[in-house]
Structures are given as C-alpha cells and as structure tokens.
Amino acid sequence: MEDIIAVVDSLFRNRGIAITDDRKALFNSFLEAERNQALIDVIMQTGNLLMAGWKQEERIADLQQQLLRIPNATVGKDYTATLDFQKLGWQDMVQTAFSGLEAIGLAYDPATGQISGTPTQSGDIPLQFLYRLDTEKEDASLHAKSLTLTVNPDPKSLWKNLESDTQDPYWKEDHVTKFAPLGDRHIVVSSKRGRSHANVGSFREDDFAFDSLENGWQIVVVADGAGSAKLSRKGSALACASVVEYFKEEAAKTSMAGFDAVLQQYLAQQEAATEKELNNFVYNNLGKAAFTTHKKLEVFAKESGATLKDLSATLIFTLWKKYEAGYAFLSFGVGDCPIAVLNRDVTEVTLMNWLDVGEFGGGTRFITMPEIFQNKQFATRFGFKLIDDFSYLFLMSDGIYDPKFVVEAALPKISKWQEFLADLGGNNEAGTKVDLNPDNPEIAQQLSQWMDFWSPGNHDDRTLAIVF
Amino acid sequence: MRRLPVYLLLDTSGSMTGEPIEAVKNGVQVMISSLRQNPQAIETAFISVITFDSDARQLVPLTDLASFQMVDIKATGTTSLGAALRLAATSIDNEVTKTTAEQKGDWKPLVFIMTDGIPTDDWQSGLEEFKKRKTAYTVACAAGSGADANLLKQITENVVSLDTADSQSIAKFFTWVSASIGVTSTKVEDSGKEVTGLGELPPPPSELNVVV
Numbered sequence: 001m002e003d004i005i006a007v008v009d010s011l012f013r014n015r016g017i018a019i020t021d022d023r024k025a026l027f028n029s030f031l032e033a034e035r036n037q038a039l040i041d042v043i044m045q046t047g048n049l050l051m052a053g054w055k056q057e058e059r060i061a062d063l064q065q066q067l068l069r070i071p072n073a074t075v076g077k078d079y080t081a082t083l084d085f086q087k088l089g090w091q092d093m094v095q096t097a098f099s100g101l102e103a104i105g106l107a108y109d110p111a112t113g114q115i116s117g118t119p120t121q122s123g124d125i126p127l128q129f130l131y132r133l134d135t136e137k138e139d140a141s142l143h144a145k146s147l148t149l150t151v152n153p154d155p156k157s158l159w160k161n162l163e164s165d166t167q168d169p170y171w172k173e174d175h176v177t178k179f180a181p182l183g184d185r186h187i188v189v190s191s192k193r194g195r196s197h198a199n200v201g202s203f204r205e206d207d208f209a210f211d212s213l214e215n216g217w218q219i220v221v222v223a224d225g226a227g228s229a230k231l232s233r234k235g236s237a238l239a240c241a242s243v244v245e246y247f248k249e250e251a252a253k254t255s256m257a258g259f260d261a262v263l264q265q266y267l268a269q270q271e272a273a274t275e276k277e278l279n280n281f282v283y284n285n286l287g288k289a290a291f292t293t294h295k296k297l298e299v300f301a302k303e304s305g306a307t308l309k310d311l312s313a314t315l316i317f318t319l320w321k322k323y324e325a326g327y328a329f330l331s332f333g334v335g336d337c338p339i340a341v342l343n344r345d346v347t348e349v350t351l352m353n354w355l356d357v358g359e360f361g362g363g364t365r366f367i368t369m370p371e372i373f374q375n376k377q378f379a380t381r382f383g384f385k386l387i388d389d390f391s392y393l394f395l396m397s398d399g400i401y402d403p404k405f406v407v408e409a410a411l412p413k414i415s416k417w418q419e420f421l422a423d424l425g426g427n428n429e430a431g432t433k434v435d436l437n438p439d440n441p442e443i444a445q446q447l448s449q450w451m452d453f454w455s456p457g458n459h460d461d462r463t464l465a466i467v468f
Numbered sequence: 469m470r471r472l473p474v475y476l477l478l479d480t481s482g483s484m485t486g487e488p489i490e491a492v493k494n495g496v497q498v499m500i501s502s503l504r505q506n507p508q509a510i511e512t513a514f515i516s517v518i519t520f521d522s523d524a525r526q527l528v529p530l531t532d533l534a535s536f537q538m539v540d541i542k543a544t545g546t547t548s549l550g551a552a553l554r555l556a557a558t559s560i561d562n563e564v565t566k567t568t569a570e571q572k573g574d575w576k577p578l579v580f581i582m583t584d585g586i587p588t589d590d591w592q593s594g595l596e597e598f599k600k601r602k603t604a605y606t607v608a609c610a611a612g613s614g615a616d617a618n619l620l621k622q623i624t625e626n627v628v629s630l631d632t633a634d635s636q637s638i639a640k641f642f643t644w645v646s647a648s649i650g651v652t653s654t655k656v657e658d659s660g661k662e663v664t665g666l667g668e669l670p671p672p673p674s675e676l677n678v679v680v
Contacts, residue, residue, distance in 0.1 A: 067540075069537060071535065072534055072535050072536070072537065074534055124501065150537070152504055152510065152533075152534045153504065153505065153510075155507055155510050155511055158505065158506070158507035158510065159507045195507075196508065196654065196657055199507060402572075406571070406572050407569060407570060407571060407572055408569070409569040409570050455469075456469050456511040456512075457469040457470060457511050457512050457657060458469075458657075459507075459508070459657060460657070
C-alpha cells in the first residue's frame, strides 16, 4: 500500500495537486476503492513496461558502444575466433548471427559463437554482428553492431616475380641449375635469384663455377655478390670464373703438381715441419689464386669505370684430389658462406672455413677488400683436410645457410647436417625431394624445385653446390 | 627469424585533443594497412605503440604486423616524454632478442617519436636510459609550433618538424614513417645491412622539414 500511495502522491504532486494532512484519510480510502485500484494497476504496469523498455534501450546502447574485436585473419590460412559470451557479458543474447562473413569464405556458428573458415579476400572487411536480447519478442528484428575484420594478404602473394633486364651488360640468368660428373663423383648445383630481387626485377648476385683440373684436382667455387654493391652480380661471376681460370693456367698447373710430394712427405712424417710445409703450399697456391682474383676485379673495375667496391662479393672455393690415403681438400674462404665435408657414414662434419659474421649482420668481408690480404687473419682463411672418404661436399651461399642453419654454432653439429640431408630428402613443408643419385635423370630439376622453399624473412639469392 | 622491431612513441597530452589525436590514430591505421602490402615488412616488421601524457604506457606490445590492432587513444594530461623514453628502453630490453652464438637476434629497433609540446617531466634522465639501448635509428617529429625541435635534437640527430599539427601534416608524417619502415625491412632482408640514418630513408615530403 505504501508504494501505491507514494506513486499516486508523486503523480498528483507533479500535476500540482497536494494532499494536505487533513485529507490523508480521504486519500487513502480513495485509493482503496475497487475502481481506483484497477486504475492504479494499469499505471503500475504501464510504468513497469516503460521502464523495461528504457532498460533495454540503454542495454542496446551499451552493447553498440562496447568494443568488439576479433583477431586478424590471413588469406589462405585457417581461421577460428570465438566470441566468449560470458566474458563479453552477453548472457542476455538469445539469437546471434553475422553478416558479411560468407563473402570472404568464413562462417559463424551461433551455437558455439565460433567464426571459422579460410579467408579468400584481404582487406579491412566490414562486418555486422546481429543479435536479439532475451527481453525482446522472438519476431523482433535483430540489432546490428558494426565491426571490422582485418584480413591480411597471403604474404606469398605479395611477392612479384619481375624479370631482370636482359639488355643489361652484366645480365645473367635468374636461375641456373647444373648436374655433371666431377672426378670420381658428381655435382649438382643450383643458383637462384632471391624473391627480394625478383620482387623488384633486379639481378641474381650469387654465382658459382666448377671444373675438373689437371692431375686429378677438382674445384668448386661459390661467390655471393653484396646486396649493397651496384655490380656485385658481375663481381661474383668474375670471381668464380677467375679462380677456375687461375688453376687452369700453366704456372698453377705446374705448381699444384708439387702437392703430391708435399703430401707424401707429410704422410711419411707427420710433424711440425712437414705440416708447416703443407700449409705453406696451400697458402701460397690458393692465396695466389685469391689475390689474382682480387687483382682481376680491380682491373675490371678500372676498365669499366666502376669502383672495386661496386663488385663486392664473398668467395669460397675448395679443391680436392683423391689419394690412396684419402681425399685431400684444400680451401679458401672470405665472407659468410660455409664449405662442409661429411664423412662416408654421415657421422662427422668437417668445416673447411670460418665465417665472417658480424654481431648485427652486415659484418661480412669481400674478396674485393684489399685489407683482407694484409690482415693477420689472412693465413687462417685457408684449409687443408685429409678425409678417408666423403659422402657429401657442400658449398652454399648465406641464402641457404641463413634459413637452414641460422647460426654459425649449428654448423659443427652433425645432427644439423643430418637434418639438412633429411630436408633435401623431402622432409620439409613443401614435400620437395632431391634424390641424390647420379642415375636420377630429374636431379637438376628436383634441386631447382627444392631451392624455392619458403622461409619467412629469408628471400636472398640461394646457391647450393652438392658433390656426392 | 630476425624481426625488425619498430617503436612508436606518441604524444597523447591534452594539447593533442581533437584533430591531432584523430590524425595520429588514423595515421597509424593507414601506416599499418600500407605496410601489410609490403612482402618484406609483413614478414619482418613488428610494431609497438607507447603513448605518453601524464605518464607513459605501452599500449600495444611488440606485435607482428599481421596481428596488430590499433588501440583507441585519448588526449589528456601533460607531456611525460622522459617516462616514454624510459619505457621504450625497458621495452627494448624485454622484447628485442639479442644475438648469441645459439640464436640470431632481432634487427636493431627503429624508434619514431611524435610530440606537439615541451616535456613536462625529467626527460633527461629518461633520455639517459634510452641512449644506453642500441637502435638502428630514432626519428623525432616536432608537430606544430608548440614543440621544440632543438630539444628533440638532443634525443636524436634525426628530427623533422611539421609547421602545424593538422590532420594533413600528421598523415604525411605517418606515410613517410611507413615508407621508411618499408625501405628498412627491404634493406635488412636484401643486404643484411641495417639502415643507420635519415640519409638512407626515403626523402621526406615537403610538409616535413628536416631540422639540421
């Protein structure tokens, strides 16, 4: 009764009718009259309806304002996002739906609140979340809350593949893959322009060369032109060619023939003196090859009006020859490209060189830098190893080394090389397989395909030489 | 994978109310959308947003471009640039991976600062902390006449200024930031080299005055 009195009292008051004390009793009996009770009921009910209506209005206004975010999607990548109604405080929603999802390949399940599917289209996609509250009639139209779903493009689709300018005087093929016998082994080697270069139509800067030399020596060379150098594509090509050329000249042939005796002497008496002589031999012969290459680059730079720096390239090469005692490997390296020999059982890896790597990258050295020849570290750039028998010899540019080995510390680990071989054998995301068998007629094509592996952030030129 | 961390230090002090703050929000949004179209940036660039007014907070931790979602920002309070610099320093410590023998760390971070006023806190001590961290480059933008470009010069040599903090100028700044991040992500990936200063970035548009 009290609240009824209060309601009617305030109603009357608002209309300027005050109930004075002496009329209180009369007022009470007035309210108790059956006819007036019915009228009061109507007032109360209408008031309740009005308030419920207002509450709902406010609730919807709150919901419209509430921030609704769903995670970004990516074209071609499976997507799921769930609306957590508890967490969102949306327990009062009885019917929900989405509009705009189907068009981009997604679907919404109202039972679970889950959006799922594989987006087909990128962009900031406008969506509408539709809902009805438990306080609303079943046939009431749904409220719409706008939101945006960001769908990223498939990163792979963003890379352009623009041909390099074949009219350029220093043009070279974007992709080269070769397979050939080499000594008592075979070589398969592939050099491919990186996506970052293909994206802007620039050139492959890596290069390689291999050959059979006289007296049973074999040689493989890999060079990686510096990205920041204008003519590094030419620098790497010239460096590779000139190393092979050097060893084909009479003077080098004669000099290299002397290795047999030096090695025999070393094998007969393994002591400091014979070892020193052997190391000197490697230093003198390979060092001369490296220096001659440097000089050739210098001459080329002068003649073509370029600077030596324009031709910046890293350079690794290894020569080997089969002896009764095993395979003798000689090597030289400047830059960040590794040379590795795996023993017959693939239980041991022998690294032929150390890598020039800086703390924050970019710390590499190039064959074009005159200072490397004066540096006291120069002598350590050479390698000699005698290995009973080998299963694989690898030379690679950092375009392979970076994604596959990541850090220098991984290179001495045989397990990493075993993984690498398994990767070549098809154990990779794309399932591409290289059957390293000389009778495999597809071998070159297989390696070429394998070289296209996807690795985020690694889109440099790639060169990989495998002797097996 | 080596990430390219990018820290945006944005002034959200009271003076930014209205057009400037809306322009900043919009600028970040447009920048993110355009970087998403860059194949190198979408793979390598990670963005963090630090705002500063009466205090500084990291609104968005270092997040890959694909997942990045801009948070609503409001303009209020004073200009605690020092706190923002200090927060940037600790964020770099916590979020940027260092190179060790066993792992390849991230690229050195890029830092972009935008302010329309004079710092109201002890900014030198924040700067001292910030300077102990290695960044590839830091660019500071003095937006409008209320900012002190010479003061920003003490933070970094790379200072640009906008004559007015209107939406068009602010938009131009972010377009240029976007292009700079794009160029840097291409450069680190392509040549393995970091960009170190303004000279290697795309030329700023005419609305941006390079402060020498």
